[in-house]
Amino acid sequence: MNVTELPISEKKEKAAEVSSTEMDEPAVKQVEVLIHTRDALNESGAEQVMQKLNHVTGVSDTRYSPAKNHLLIVSYNPRAVKPVQLLNAMRELGHQAQLVGL
Numbered sequence: 598m599n600v601t602e603l604p605i606s607e608k609k610e611k612a613a614e615v616s617s618t619e620m621d622e623p624a625v626k627q628v629e630v631l632i633h634t635r636d637a638l639n640e641s642g643a644e645q646v647m648q649k650l651n652h653v654t655g656v657s658d659t660r661y662s663p664a665k666n667h668l669l670i671v672s673y674n675p676r677a678v679k680p681v682q683l684l685n686a687m688r689e690l691g692h693q694a695q696l697v698g699l
Contacts, residue, residue: 627657627672630680635693637666642692649686653678668697 638646640663647659647669655677660670671683680696687694 625674625676628675629670629672630683631697632669632671632683632687632694633697634667634669634687638669638692639666643669646687646690646692649690650683653682653686656683 634646638661643661643663643666647661650656650659650669650671653673655674656671657674658672662668673683684694684696
């Protein structure tokens with residue numbers, strides 16, 4: 598049975614079901630930003646920074662490599678957090694940092 602064959606009340610319910618599923622927002626893609634710190638981060642300093650950044654709403658992941666001890670990669674939801682908020686979190690820990698374009 599298609600929608601045109603349904604009684605009026607059922608048509609409204611069916612239309613509401615269709616419109617709600619079609620109108621769902623697309624999933625938000627995570628984006629990544631590269632953060633460069635002025636001073637090199639040692640293992641414990643990097644761990645402290647990553648913990649701080651991971652507690653920022655919208656951040657899903659932070660990555661650090663001791664071989665590149667001035668750099669962090671942060672994955673985040675751009676609808677929930679702005680890159681400047683990530684830098685502010687770094688500054689709260691006493692680190693000077695800047696964003697690097699990817």
